[in-house]
Amino acid sequence: MTDQAIAPGSVTSIAPDDGGGMPRARRRRGAGTAVRVAWGVAGVAAVIAIWELYKLLGPADGVTVGGDGSAGSGVILLPRTHDRAMPHVWDMIARMFAPTSGGDTPALLISVLQAAGTTLGLAAVGWLIGVVVGGILGVAMQRWRLVEWGLLPWIVVSQIVPLIAFAPVVNALGNQIDRAGVFPWPQWFSVALIASYLAFFPVAIGMLRGLAAPDALHLDLFHAGAAGWWSTLIHLRLPAAVPHLLPALRLAAASAVVGAVVAEVSIGLRGGIGRMLIQLAGQASSDPAAPWAPTFGTVAIGLIAAAGVALIGVTLHRFRRGEEIR
Numbered sequence: 001m002t003d004q005a006i007a008p009g010s011v012t013s014i015a016p017d018d019g020g021g022m023p024r025a026r027r028r029r030g031a032g033t034a035v036r037v038a039w040g041v042a043g044v045a046a047v048i049a050i051w052e053l054y055k056l057l058g059p060a061d062g063v064t065v066g067g068d069g070s071a072g073s074g075v076i077l078l079p080r081t082h083d084r085a086m087p088h089v090w091d092m093i094a095r096m097f098a099p100t101s102g103g104d105t106p107a108l109l110i111s112v113l114q115a116a117g118t119t120l121g122l123a124a125v126g127w128l129i130g131v132v133v134g135g136i137l138g139v140a141m142q143r144w145r146l147v148e149w150g151l152l153p154w155i156v157v158s159q160i161v162p163l164i165a166f167a168p169v170v171n172a173l174g175n176q177i178d179r180a181g182v183f184p185w186p187q188w189f190s191v192a193l194i195a196s197y198l199a200f201f202p203v204a205i206g207m208l209r210g211l212a213a214p215d216a217l218h219l220d221l222f223h224a225g226a227a228g229w230w231s232t233l234i235h236l237r238l239p240a241a242v243p244h245l246l247p248a249l250r251l252a253a254a255s256a257v258v259g260a261v262v263a264e265v266s267i268g269l270r271g272g273i274g275r276m277l278i279q280l281a282g283q284a285s286s287d288p289a290a291p292w293a294p295t296f297g298t299v300a301i302g303l304i305a306a307a308g309v310a311l312i313g314v315t316l317h318r319f320r321r322g323e324e325i326r
Protein backbone atom coordinates (compact mmCIF):
# COMPACT_ATOMS: atom_id res chain seq x y z
CA MET A 1 0.00 0.00 0.00
CA THR A 2 1.37 3.40 -0.93
CA ASP A 3 1.06 6.46 1.25
CA GLN A 4 -1.20 9.21 0.00
CA ALA A 5 -1.27 12.81 1.12
CA ILE A 6 -4.64 13.79 2.51
CA ALA A 7 -5.59 17.43 2.44
CA PRO A 8 -6.69 18.75 5.83
CA GLY A 9 -10.43 18.84 6.14
CA SER A 10 -10.94 16.49 3.19
CA VAL A 11 -12.56 13.08 3.19
CA THR A 12 -10.99 10.10 1.50
CA SER A 13 -13.33 7.17 1.18
CA ILE A 14 -14.00 4.32 -1.17
CA ALA A 15 -17.62 4.21 -2.29
CA PRO A 16 -18.56 0.65 -3.31
CA ASP A 17 -20.56 0.11 -6.45
CA ASP A 18 -24.03 -1.30 -5.88
CA GLY A 19 -24.09 -3.13 -9.19
CA GLY A 20 -26.05 -0.45 -11.00
CA GLY A 21 -23.01 1.39 -12.32
CA MET A 22 -23.23 4.19 -9.72
CA PRO A 23 -21.46 4.37 -6.35
CA ARG A 24 -23.75 4.03 -3.37
CA ALA A 25 -22.65 7.35 -1.88
CA ARG A 26 -23.63 9.16 -5.08
CA ARG A 27 -26.99 7.43 -5.18
CA ARG A 28 -27.61 8.39 -1.55
CA ARG A 29 -26.77 12.02 -2.31
CA GLY A 30 -29.15 11.99 -5.27
CA ALA A 31 -31.91 10.47 -3.17
CA GLY A 32 -31.25 13.02 -0.42
CA THR A 33 -31.55 15.88 -2.91
CA ALA A 34 -34.85 14.53 -4.21
CA VAL A 35 -36.19 14.25 -0.66
CA ARG A 36 -35.19 17.85 0.13
CA VAL A 37 -36.85 19.10 -3.04
CA ALA A 38 -40.00 17.13 -2.22
CA TRP A 39 -40.11 18.60 1.28
CA GLY A 40 -39.65 22.09 -0.17
CA VAL A 41 -42.55 21.62 -2.55
CA ALA A 42 -44.66 20.18 0.27
CA GLY A 43 -43.83 23.22 2.42
CA VAL A 44 -44.98 25.64 -0.28
CA ALA A 45 -48.18 23.63 -0.78
CA ALA A 46 -48.81 23.66 2.98
CA VAL A 47 -48.45 27.47 3.13
CA ILE A 48 -50.92 27.87 0.26
CA ALA A 49 -53.38 25.48 1.91
CA ILE A 50 -53.15 27.29 5.27
CA TRP A 51 -53.63 30.66 3.53
CA GLU A 52 -56.76 29.57 1.69
CA LEU A 53 -58.14 27.65 4.67
CA TYR A 54 -57.81 30.66 6.97
CA LYS A 55 -59.35 32.91 4.32
CA LEU A 56 -62.29 30.53 4.13
CA LEU A 57 -62.83 29.96 7.84
CA GLY A 58 -61.25 32.99 9.54
CA PRO A 59 -63.24 36.02 10.77
CA ALA A 60 -63.66 38.87 8.32
CA ASP A 61 -62.26 41.41 10.82
CA GLY A 62 -59.34 39.21 11.86
CA VAL A 63 -58.39 38.26 15.41
CA THR A 64 -57.71 41.15 17.80
CA VAL A 65 -56.62 41.33 21.43
CA GLY A 66 -57.53 44.17 23.75
CA GLY A 67 -59.40 47.30 22.79
CA ASP A 68 -62.92 48.37 23.63
CA GLY A 69 -64.62 46.32 20.93
CA SER A 70 -64.96 49.19 18.48
CA ALA A 71 -63.59 48.98 14.97
CA GLY A 72 -59.86 49.64 14.77
CA SER A 73 -59.18 49.15 18.47
CA GLY A 74 -56.96 46.46 19.92
CA VAL A 75 -53.95 44.65 18.52
CA ILE A 76 -54.49 42.54 15.41
CA LEU A 77 -52.94 39.09 15.83
CA LEU A 78 -54.34 37.51 12.66
CA PRO A 79 -55.20 39.45 9.50
CA ARG A 80 -58.58 40.25 8.08
CA THR A 81 -59.86 37.79 5.50
CA HIS A 82 -61.58 40.04 2.98
CA ASP A 83 -60.18 40.22 -0.54
CA ARG A 84 -58.40 43.55 -0.04
CA ALA A 85 -56.39 42.17 2.89
CA MET A 86 -56.00 38.57 1.74
CA PRO A 87 -56.45 38.00 -1.99
CA HIS A 88 -56.70 34.43 -3.23
CA VAL A 89 -53.49 32.78 -4.36
CA TRP A 90 -54.86 32.34 -7.87
CA ASP A 91 -55.67 36.07 -7.98
CA MET A 92 -52.05 36.84 -7.11
CA ILE A 93 -50.82 34.56 -9.88
CA ALA A 94 -53.26 35.99 -12.44
CA ARG A 95 -52.22 39.54 -11.52
CA MET A 96 -48.60 38.80 -12.40
CA PHE A 97 -49.59 38.24 -16.03
CA ALA A 98 -51.71 41.40 -16.24
CA PRO A 99 -50.23 44.79 -17.30
CA THR A 100 -48.19 46.50 -14.60
CA SER A 101 -50.15 49.76 -14.59
CA GLY A 102 -52.70 49.26 -17.35
CA GLY A 103 -52.55 50.20 -21.01
CA ASP A 104 -49.61 48.96 -23.02
CA THR A 105 -47.31 48.53 -20.04
CA PRO A 106 -45.52 45.17 -19.82
CA ALA A 107 -46.86 42.38 -17.69
CA LEU A 108 -46.23 42.74 -13.97
CA LEU A 109 -44.10 39.60 -14.05
CA ILE A 110 -41.74 41.21 -16.59
CA SER A 111 -41.42 44.34 -14.45
CA VAL A 112 -40.73 42.24 -11.37
CA LEU A 113 -38.05 40.24 -13.17
CA GLN A 114 -36.31 43.41 -14.34
CA ALA A 115 -36.43 44.95 -10.87
CA ALA A 116 -35.31 41.67 -9.29
CA GLY A 117 -32.30 41.54 -11.61
CA THR A 118 -31.27 45.04 -10.52
CA THR A 119 -31.62 44.22 -6.84
CA LEU A 120 -29.84 40.89 -7.25
CA GLY A 121 -26.89 42.62 -8.90
CA LEU A 122 -26.64 45.16 -6.07
CA ALA A 123 -26.92 42.38 -3.49
CA ALA A 124 -24.15 40.44 -5.26
CA VAL A 125 -21.82 43.45 -5.11
CA GLY A 126 -22.67 43.90 -1.43
CA TRP A 127 -22.08 40.21 -0.80
CA LEU A 128 -18.65 40.33 -2.40
CA ILE A 129 -17.68 43.37 -0.32
CA GLY A 130 -19.02 41.70 2.81
CA VAL A 131 -17.13 38.47 2.11
CA VAL A 132 -13.84 40.32 1.62
CA VAL A 133 -14.27 42.50 4.71
CA GLY A 134 -15.59 39.65 6.88
CA GLY A 135 -12.84 37.32 5.73
CA ILE A 136 -10.12 39.85 6.53
CA LEU A 137 -11.61 40.53 9.95
CA GLY A 138 -11.91 36.80 10.69
CA VAL A 139 -8.30 36.15 9.75
CA ALA A 140 -7.09 39.13 11.79
CA MET A 141 -9.05 38.02 14.86
CA GLN A 142 -7.66 34.50 14.59
CA ARG A 143 -4.12 35.76 14.11
CA TRP A 144 -4.05 38.20 17.02
CA ARG A 145 -6.03 37.44 20.15
CA LEU A 146 -5.91 41.12 21.16
CA VAL A 147 -7.72 42.04 17.92
CA GLU A 148 -10.41 39.47 18.70
CA TRP A 149 -10.91 40.81 22.23
CA GLY A 150 -11.15 44.39 21.03
CA LEU A 151 -13.04 43.90 17.74
CA LEU A 152 -15.48 41.04 18.22
CA PRO A 153 -17.81 42.86 20.66
CA TRP A 154 -18.10 45.79 18.26
CA ILE A 155 -18.84 43.48 15.34
CA VAL A 156 -21.70 41.96 17.33
CA VAL A 157 -23.00 45.35 18.48
CA SER A 158 -22.94 46.67 14.90
CA GLN A 159 -25.80 44.35 13.95
CA ILE A 160 -28.27 45.96 16.36
CA VAL A 161 -28.18 49.30 14.52
CA PRO A 162 -31.56 49.78 12.75
CA LEU A 163 -30.79 49.43 9.06
CA ILE A 164 -33.68 51.62 7.95
CA ALA A 165 -32.12 54.50 9.92
CA PHE A 166 -28.54 53.68 8.94
CA ALA A 167 -29.21 53.63 5.18
CA PRO A 168 -30.04 57.36 4.80
CA VAL A 169 -26.85 58.25 6.71
CA VAL A 170 -24.71 56.22 4.30
CA ASN A 171 -26.52 57.77 1.33
CA ALA A 172 -26.00 61.30 2.70
CA LEU A 173 -22.27 60.67 3.25
CA GLY A 174 -21.99 59.28 -0.26
CA ASN A 175 -23.68 62.35 -1.73
CA GLN A 176 -21.26 64.61 0.14
CA ILE A 177 -18.27 62.66 -1.11
CA ASP A 178 -19.63 62.80 -4.66
CA ARG A 179 -20.29 66.57 -4.52
CA ALA A 180 -16.87 67.22 -2.99
CA GLY A 181 -15.25 65.55 -6.00
CA VAL A 182 -13.20 63.13 -3.91
CA PHE A 183 -14.33 60.27 -6.16
CA PRO A 184 -17.59 59.38 -7.90
CA TRP A 185 -20.18 57.84 -5.58
CA PRO A 186 -23.26 56.66 -7.49
CA GLN A 187 -26.42 56.07 -5.49
CA TRP A 188 -26.42 52.35 -6.25
CA PHE A 189 -23.09 52.01 -4.43
CA SER A 190 -24.79 53.17 -1.22
CA VAL A 191 -27.24 50.27 -1.61
CA ALA A 192 -24.41 47.78 -2.19
CA LEU A 193 -22.49 49.13 0.80
CA ILE A 194 -25.53 48.78 3.06
CA ALA A 195 -26.03 45.22 1.81
CA SER A 196 -22.40 44.46 2.68
CA TYR A 197 -23.03 45.81 6.19
CA LEU A 198 -25.35 42.87 6.84
CA ALA A 199 -23.27 40.38 4.87
CA PHE A 200 -19.90 40.81 6.58
CA PHE A 201 -21.09 39.74 10.04
CA PRO A 202 -21.80 36.01 9.43
CA VAL A 203 -18.67 35.73 7.29
CA ALA A 204 -16.46 37.19 10.02
CA ILE A 205 -17.91 34.90 12.69
CA GLY A 206 -17.86 31.83 10.44
CA MET A 207 -14.27 32.53 9.40
CA LEU A 208 -13.18 32.97 13.02
CA ARG A 209 -14.80 29.70 14.09
CA GLY A 210 -13.58 27.83 11.05
CA LEU A 211 -9.97 28.90 11.38
CA ALA A 212 -9.98 27.61 14.95
CA ALA A 213 -11.43 24.24 13.86
CA PRO A 214 -8.25 22.22 13.04
CA ASP A 215 -7.34 19.49 15.51
CA ALA A 216 -4.41 20.13 17.81
CA LEU A 217 -2.70 17.06 16.34
CA HIS A 218 -2.70 18.62 12.86
CA LEU A 219 -1.43 21.94 14.22
CA ASP A 220 1.39 20.17 16.05
CA LEU A 221 2.28 18.34 12.85
CA PHE A 222 2.61 21.61 10.95
CA HIS A 223 4.62 23.14 13.77
CA ALA A 224 6.92 20.12 13.82
CA GLY A 225 7.51 20.66 10.10
CA ALA A 226 8.50 24.30 10.74
CA ALA A 227 5.52 25.55 8.75
CA GLY A 228 4.98 29.28 9.07
CA TRP A 229 1.71 31.02 9.89
CA TRP A 230 0.84 31.70 6.25
CA SER A 231 1.57 28.12 5.22
CA THR A 232 -0.57 26.81 8.08
CA LEU A 233 -3.37 29.20 7.14
CA ILE A 234 -3.42 28.21 3.47
CA HIS A 235 -2.91 24.46 3.80
CA LEU A 236 -4.63 23.67 7.12
CA ARG A 237 -6.84 26.36 8.60
CA LEU A 238 -8.68 27.50 5.46
CA PRO A 239 -9.54 23.97 4.24
CA ALA A 240 -10.72 23.06 7.74
CA ALA A 241 -12.84 26.23 7.83
CA VAL A 242 -14.92 25.30 4.78
CA PRO A 243 -17.73 23.44 6.68
CA HIS A 244 -18.11 26.53 8.90
CA LEU A 245 -17.70 29.08 6.12
CA LEU A 246 -20.24 27.73 3.62
CA PRO A 247 -23.28 28.19 5.92
CA ALA A 248 -21.94 31.66 6.76
CA LEU A 249 -21.73 32.51 3.05
CA ARG A 250 -25.33 31.36 2.50
CA LEU A 251 -26.52 33.46 5.41
CA ALA A 252 -24.50 36.40 4.11
CA ALA A 253 -26.15 36.05 0.68
CA ALA A 254 -29.63 36.14 2.18
CA SER A 255 -28.65 39.05 4.43
CA ALA A 256 -27.28 40.97 1.45
CA VAL A 257 -30.63 40.61 -0.34
CA VAL A 258 -32.47 41.91 2.74
CA GLY A 259 -30.03 44.79 3.05
CA ALA A 260 -30.38 45.73 -0.63
CA VAL A 261 -34.19 45.73 -0.48
CA VAL A 262 -34.30 47.78 2.73
CA ALA A 263 -31.72 50.22 1.36
CA GLU A 264 -33.73 50.73 -1.82
CA VAL A 265 -36.76 51.52 0.29
CA SER A 266 -34.87 53.85 2.64
CA ILE A 267 -32.98 55.95 0.10
CA GLY A 268 -35.55 55.77 -2.68
CA LEU A 269 -33.39 54.16 -5.36
CA ARG A 270 -35.50 53.54 -8.46
CA GLY A 271 -35.34 50.42 -10.58
CA GLY A 272 -35.07 47.89 -7.78
CA ILE A 273 -37.63 45.56 -6.32
CA GLY A 274 -37.70 47.38 -2.98
CA ARG A 275 -38.93 50.58 -4.60
CA MET A 276 -41.49 48.62 -6.62
CA LEU A 277 -42.77 46.96 -3.46
CA ILE A 278 -43.42 50.33 -1.82
CA GLN A 279 -45.11 51.75 -4.90
CA LEU A 280 -47.46 48.80 -5.33
CA ALA A 281 -48.17 48.61 -1.60
CA GLY A 282 -49.49 52.17 -1.83
CA GLN A 283 -52.01 50.95 -4.41
CA ALA A 284 -53.06 47.89 -2.41
CA SER A 285 -56.50 49.27 -1.58
CA SER A 286 -57.48 49.31 -5.25
CA ASP A 287 -55.19 46.51 -6.47
CA PRO A 288 -54.60 44.16 -3.52
CA ALA A 289 -52.97 41.34 -5.50
CA ALA A 290 -50.27 43.54 -7.07
CA PRO A 291 -47.89 43.94 -4.05
CA TRP A 292 -47.54 40.18 -3.77
CA ALA A 293 -45.68 39.94 -7.09
CA PRO A 294 -42.58 41.87 -5.89
CA THR A 295 -42.88 40.02 -2.57
CA PHE A 296 -42.55 36.71 -4.41
CA GLY A 297 -39.74 38.25 -6.44
CA THR A 298 -37.85 39.10 -3.26
CA VAL A 299 -38.22 35.51 -2.05
CA ALA A 300 -36.94 34.27 -5.41
CA ILE A 301 -33.90 36.56 -5.17
CA GLY A 302 -33.04 35.10 -1.78
CA LEU A 303 -33.34 31.56 -3.11
CA ILE A 304 -31.19 32.37 -6.13
CA ALA A 305 -28.54 33.95 -3.92
CA ALA A 306 -28.46 30.90 -1.64
CA ALA A 307 -28.32 28.58 -4.66
CA GLY A 308 -25.35 30.51 -6.05
CA VAL A 309 -23.44 29.94 -2.83
CA ALA A 310 -24.44 26.27 -2.94
CA LEU A 311 -22.70 26.03 -6.34
CA ILE A 312 -19.55 27.33 -4.69
CA GLY A 313 -19.93 24.56 -2.13
CA VAL A 314 -19.99 21.96 -4.91
CA THR A 315 -16.50 22.98 -6.01
CA LEU A 316 -15.29 22.59 -2.40
CA HIS A 317 -16.88 19.17 -1.96
CA ARG A 318 -13.68 17.43 -0.86
CA PHE A 319 -13.32 19.76 2.14
CA ARG A 320 -16.89 19.42 3.42
CA ARG A 321 -16.07 16.76 5.97
CA GLY A 322 -18.61 17.89 8.56
CA GLU A 323 -21.45 17.78 6.03
CA GLU A 324 -20.59 14.40 4.55
CA ILE A 325 -20.34 12.19 7.63
CA ARG A 326 -23.73 10.97 8.86
